[in-house]
Amino acid sequence: MLFITYLKYFISFYIIEIVHGEWNTKDFMKREHSLVKPYYGTGVDLPYWQFTGSTIVTPNYVRLTPDLQSKRGTIWNSVPISSRKWEMQIQFKVHGKGNKDLFGDGLAVWYVKDRLQDGPVFGSRDFFSGLSIILDTYSNHNGPHNHQHPYISAMINNGTVHYDHDRDGTHTQLAGCEAKFRNLNHDTHIAIRYENDVLTVSTDIENKAAWKE
Template identity: 35%
Template sequence: MSAASIALQMAAAVLVLSAAVLATEDIVRGSMITHHSLHPPYIADWWQEGIPHWEMGGDAVATDSFVRLTPQKQSRYGWIWNQQPNENPNWELRMKFAVFGKRAPGADGLALWYVAESYRQHGGNLFGNKPDFKGIGLLFDTYDNDGLRDNPSVSLVVNLDGSKTNWDHDRDFLGDATFRCNFDFRHSTVEDPVEAVLQYYNKRLTLKLRMARRGVDVNCGDTLLELPIGHYFGATASTGGMVDNHDIISIEVRGLGED
């Protein structure tokens, strides 16, 4: 293939992505759906009953300002799962989070999920989830296993029927990802978090990543995909020999295309 042909294909891909991004910006966003959303303060008024509509476990703990899925200690796993199935065919999820540690490099990472069933056991080897999940996951992968210096990275992995059980950790999911981008989410903080904006509208899934204080705004990727209703939102994280804090600050879910 000639250089000119490659350039034309790349330009076409950019135009498609740009059109998708512009389309998502024109979508009517509904009100926040309380029973799918998660926001501080977490323990000020109702800690005895837990976090409404959510269940957390493993090594996860809540403070008033955030939910820490893992501390910066070795071999830790934590999760938080929404207890209500999603009944919205078109939706937007905004997650604010922070990943940081005292030493470099950090690991392993965290993941955002939309899956048929939640995994509430200790030791799931896919950032705290089981490998045969049914649905989709966004993998925020900190550690550079293959030495290509392209981490931290963010990968969308799709496993709608749960048939895939082997994931290529050694190559940082390069061959597994439906789309992937490089984004330095490590060294974010509760005061300066990352915001992941995941939109699903008319069978198109789009991901944007933002760090407001640093003026960073990245279109990570988009893809056509048919997702069912009735799945659950959740987040998991894990550490191995390398460690980081993985903190969820808030999750907001809205319907799209609703006046």
């Protein structure tokens, strides 16, 4: 998993292994895939996690990038996922100064074969193998547009497909939707669930403590 952004933002997240149709977070939360407060490690190390670029880890938050141009930060889980059913929940915050609709580039969650590979697609390599959930906050596309930003989309790749920033990846996405998650005063959440070959992405960005698919 990886995140990159040119925004200042904080995250915490964890993966739940889905054992039954319904689950209890405490029972099935996988320690080796979890990143929960307080984010203490030994020295600069965080057990099961590696971070690169501008990412900093404090007891209360993980910040991938400061509110400055051309910053890139990632954090990767170091343990492969063995479960065929899983859900990942992320608490995040995207905020910055300046024009509230212009700053930032985006962030992504990666479920991929190759990790820790710096690249041009939201901090990771192009032609990746796996799944990417992209939270695109910047509209690169100048032509006719069929959606507003921020925009959340999913992309599957077998290593042969190029992510085209100029078209905001719209021609290679599985699906996508608009989501106004930027510069909110409350915490925002996203859940990514994979079960029975079905991928479901839900958000809670309206501070209602409820998921919206």
